[in-house]
């Protein structure tokens with residue numbers, strides 16, 4: 001199971017954060033939790049196929065959480081999807097989608113089946129497939145809001161093939177029966193017990209998606225013993241009053257849920273635009289729970305890195321967490337490239353050993369974008385030269401994240 005945050009902003013997008021959406025990749029299928037504006041673009045950039053979407057789960061009707069759904073459906077239509085799609089959400093999601101498609105005169109090639117949850121419900125299994133199910137519970141927000149838990153069903157234990165053969169099992173059907181927990185009677189009348197051959201069932205992976213809520217017991221129930229809990233942390237402790245007032249959580253609330261639910265990994269997201277540096281939130285969460293991570297858009301989170309690494313490969317550059325020279329916005333990217341190239345020049349002049357040169361060369365990756373770097377830096381140098389005759393235009397320095405307090 002791989003979790004890919006597609007948008008980690010709250011109500012308004014920023015230059016580097018998109019509206020809420022999280023993709024879950026499992027065995028080639030994609031399950032989308034919330035579908036903020038741009039979710040379909042972020043999927044493309046994350047290297048996730050939109051045609052592979054099986055289910056879309058909507059938590060509530062704050063516009064930032066579902067504004068991308070019509071655009072996504074239109075894309076699926078243009079891609080000539082014929083596989084049916086499931087949309088799960090609060091009551092009204094069917095009406096919203098159908099009205100919009102009617103309004104735009106879109107006659108879908110594929111079928112959408114809706115699962116609507118009404119206010120006042122306590123717990124519901126909204127999806128139930130052979131290998132997994134999804135449980136929904138109400139959260140505590142200013143509007144009716146649902147949290148989800150995606151749970152893989154336990155996988156059958158491993159079959160000890162050597163032992164089975166030694167005991168006289170030869171046919172596939174017999175193996176199947178043993179795997180299903182049934183005992184098999186051989187022709188000579190001996191009975192081979194399933195528990196002799198098949199090991200303990202392996203517990204399935206689980207993921208809880210809890211966003212737009214104050215602290216609430218249902219969040220804990222959804223997250224109980226999960227592999228990954230994605231919890232909103234809109235505010236820091238200093239704005240705890242505002243969090244309660246608007247029906248959101250602080251990072252400490254997220255950590256509290258993680259602690260009570262004994263989740264294996266807490267991932268916080270849904271950051272208020274005021275936090276140009278969300279590490280403040282991470283620090284507060286980590287004070288109370290570990291391991292906790294910041295949700296980083298397009299950076300996959302694995303339940304089993306040894307098997308899953310490389311399956312989902314993003315198509316765009318991701319800013320490194322420790323890259324202080326900037327990332328996100330175009331301008332800051334340019335700046336970071338420039339500083340990189342000047343570093344290289346400095347090294348060349350100073351380095352005495354060929355070893356060092358090699359290291360600096362090997363550190364430059366072969367990706368296309370980076371190959372273009374020298375061109376760009378030359379362009380920058382030219383600008384600098386012009387600057388010597390004419391004072392350069394003042395550009396407000398950018399922090400790694402767009403500073404929204406300035407506007």
Ligand SMILES: [Zn+2]
Pocket residue numbers: 010011020062064065212270
């Ligand atoms: Zn929200």
